[in-house]
Amino acid sequence: xxxMIAAPLLLLFAFVAPAHAQVPAFTQSGPLESNAGHxxxxxxxxxxxxxxxxxSPAFEDAQELYQGRNHAYFLSGLDGGTYYLRLTDEAxxxxxxxKLAVVHxxxxxxxxxxxxxxxxxxxxxxVIVRGARA
Amino acid sequence: MSxxxxxxxxxxxxxxxALFSLLWIGLGVYWGRRNKSFEDHALAGRNVGLALGSATAxxxxxxxxxxxxxxxxxxxxxxxxxxxxxxAAFGLLLFAPLAGRIRKLMxxxxxxxxxxxxxxxxxxxxxxxxxxxxxxxxxxxxxxxxGGILLNALSGxxxxxxxxxxxxxxxxxxxxxxLMAVIGTDFIQSLIILVGIVIVGFxxxxxxxxxxxxxxxxxxxxxxxxxxxPAALMAIFNNLLFGLGEVFHNNVWWSRAFALREGVGGKAFxxxxxxxxxxxxxxxxxxxASGALNVAVPSPDMVGPLVIADVLGGAGAIAIxxxxxxxxxxxxxxxxxxxxxxxTEDVYRRLFHPMAQPESLKVVAQWITLGLGLFxxxxxxxxxxxxxxxxxxxxxxxxAMIWPIVTGLYWRRANTTGAIGGMxxxxxxxLISYFQIGWYVASTIGTAVSMVxxxxxxxxxxxxxxxxxxxxxx
Numbered sequence: 001x002x003x004m005i006a007a008p009l010l011l012l013f014a015f016v017a018p019a020h021a022q023v024p025a026f027t028q029s030g031p032l033e034s035n036a037g038h039x040x041x042x043x044x045x046x047x048x049x050x051x052x053x054x055x056s057p058a059f060e061d062a063q064e065l066y067q068g069r070n071h072a073y074f075l076s077g078l079d080g081g082t083y084y085l086r087l088t089d090e091a092x093x094x095x096x097x098x099k100l101a102v103v104h105x106x107x108x109x110x111x112x113x114x115x116x117x118x119x120x121x122x123x124x125x126x127v128i129v130r131g132a133r134a
Numbered sequence: 135m136s137x138x139x140x141x142x143x144x145x146x147x148x149x150x151x152a153l154f155s156l157l158w159i160g161l162g163v164y165w166g167r168r169n170k171s172f173e174d175h176a177l178a179g180r181n182v183g184l185a186l187g188s189a190t191a192x193x194x195x196x197x198x199x200x201x202x203x204x205x206x207x208x209x210x211x212x213x214x215x216x217x218x219x220x221x222a223a224f225g226l227l228l229f230a231p232l233a234g235r236i237r238k239l240m241x242x243x244x245x246x247x248x249x250x251x252x253x254x255x256x257x258x259x260x261x262x263x264x265x266x267x268x269x270x271x272x273x274x275x276x277x278x279x280x281g282g283i284l285l286n287a288l289s290g291x292x293x294x295x296x297x298x299x300x301x302x303x304x305x306x307x308x309x310x311x312x313l314m315a316v317i318g319t320d321f322i323q324s325l326i327i328l329v330g331i332v333i334v335g336f337x338x339x340x341x342x343x344x345x346x347x348x349x350x351x352x353x354x355x356x357x358x359x360x361x362x363x364p365a366a367l368m369a370i371f372n373n374l375l376f377g378l379g380e381v382f383h384n385n386v387w388w389s390r391a392f393a394l395r396e397g398v399g400g401k402a403f404x405x406x407x408x409x410x411x412x413x414x415x416x417x418x419x420x421x422x423a424s425g426a427l428n429v430a431v432p433s434p435d436m437v438g439p440l441v442i443a444d445v446l447g448g449a450g451a452i453a454i455x456x457x458x459x460x461x462x463x464x465x466x467x468x469x470x471x472x473x474x475x476x477x478t479e480d481v482y483r484r485l486f487h488p489m490a491q492p493e494s495l496k497v498v499a500q501w502i503t504l505g506l507g508l509f510x511x512x513x514x515x516x517x518x519x520x521x522x523x524x525x526x527x528x529x530x531x532x533x534a535m536i537w538p539i540v541t542g543l544y545w546r547r548a549n550t551t552g553a554i555g556g557m558x559x560x561x562x563x564x565l566i567s568y569f570q571i572g573w574y575v576a577s578t579i580g581t582a583v584s585m586v587x588x589x590x591x592x593x594x595x596x597x598x599x600x601x602x603x604x605x606x607x608x
């Protein structure tokens with residue numbers, strides 16, 4: 001009996017419910033970390049969304065990165081620091097803010113490895129050039 | 135645009151796929167009609183000229199990675215990332231003198247395995263076979279998977295159908311035409327890719343200026359134009375050494391060195407390297423323009439096609455479909471041919487049938503090509519997402535083979551202990567660093583360890599290798 005009443009009501013609700021009823025939400029759980037300044041942001045949303053980034057949790061310096069119906073955005077080239085991201089849909093519903101910490105790898109380690117790589121490469125060139133001349 | 139929307143409708147994709155499939159198969163059958171022996175099939179009669187030789191080397195090195203991963207490198211690692219990808223050109227440029235040396239020392243050689251067996255003995259040869267088959271098969275699988283994924287993303291053709299068609303086409307024309315078909319189709323494919331990349335590059339520049347791109351990057355993605363970007367700096371020589379290892383050891387390149395007419399190899403590889411060098415820069419530039427063009431990127435490996443479709447519209451979508459199809463075919467066919475030749479020569483003939491006749495070896499090579507195609511198809515069907523990334527494990531393995539090959543070709547004192555230790559220590563420690571630190575150091579550390587061991591063994595050795603042994607026993 002309950003099913004006979006509930007089923008049509010549920011169907012009716014499904015048809016009349018607005019498409020943007022789903023509150024936008026990131027699929028990742030924060031806080032996020034990146035050691036190369038890039039991160040893939042993914043979310044679920046029932047309508048078009050606006051993705052914003054800011055350096056303060058209150059979004060005083062918010063900058064819109066993307067506006068549209070995609071469910072992902074690849075963010076790259078970020079300088080070291082702490083960032084905050086949030087989604088806002090067409091109805092003004094906002095996702096929870098997600099925190100992103102960008103801490104780049106050690107520059108000293110990078111320079112050492114670059115120097116080692118250069119020495120190996122020059123060594124290979126030297127063996128080939130000397131061998132080709134002989 | 136929705137992330138799930140394809141750039142082309144599936145019908146257009148199927149028509150393009152059918153047209154190019156018929157073209158490659160037709161040309162493969164035509165070029166293969168004169169192949170009688172294994173030498174004709176595997177090495178195109180050892181008589182390939184400069185134009186075809188340069189084009190095949192360049193086209194084989196232009197994989198789907200060049201057109202799809204180079205923009206991703208630029209989007210993730212900026213200007214340095216773009217240059218880091220271009221560093222792989224040094225693989226071809228430095229192989230140029232090696233190609234001449236290989237042809238001179240081994241006028242009757244068939245595979246890179248022949249070199250390891252004759253120069254360092256059976257145990258080193260066995261290690262080489264494990265390393266190179268791991269690398270070749272993972273490259274082949276990653277290319278076939280990329281084919282299915284890209285054709286699906288570009289035109290909506292279902293993954294399994296796209297992957298099956300591209301693999302089947304390459305298997306048919308490689309089986310029928312051997313290396314001559316591979317080289318011939320590579321020539322046409324390289325021309326299509328080069329013209330396509332040039333048109334796309336100029337089209338992007340007509341839509342947005344360099345100043346606008348720079349301003350956009352400075353404001354929104356500052357690290358991409360920063361000189362002291364740690365991850366990007368580390369990628370430069372790691373990528374260079376990975377590229378050197380790939381080219382120096384793999385039979386794809388050795389088979390071309392054997393196939394090219396005497397005196398042609400050095401010039402052909404040098405030209406190919408120079409032709410290839412600017413392609414990742416052009417492809418990467420497209421990615422750097424994405425912000426200024428206001429193209430949202432839902433997935434980094436799709437940045438190239440998205441920008442091209444935005445700039446050129448429907449024509450751009452067709453162009454990128456053709457470029458991607460050509461890039462994939464030119465690499466898959468070369469890998470199929472070179473790997474089947476390696477298995478035919480180094481496993482079937484050397485281990486089991488030393489008295490096999492050239493005509494029967496040709497038939498064996500054709501069956502092995504078919505078997506490789508079926509194996510690749512079976513591995514690719516489940517579409518295991520992480521499988522393609524296995525290719526990056528090969529970085530330290532191929533890096534560890536650079537020094538045994540280079541010193542083995544030029545130094546009489548290079549010896550078996552150095553080669554075996556260099557490959558095992560370099561490959562092993564490189565793999566550990568891959569997991570302990572990251573992919574961006576694995577090739578550098580693997581090559582460094584191998585170099586120290588190989589040099590120490592050569593300096594302490596009193597052996598003097600007799601070069602004539604490389605001519606014997608083939």
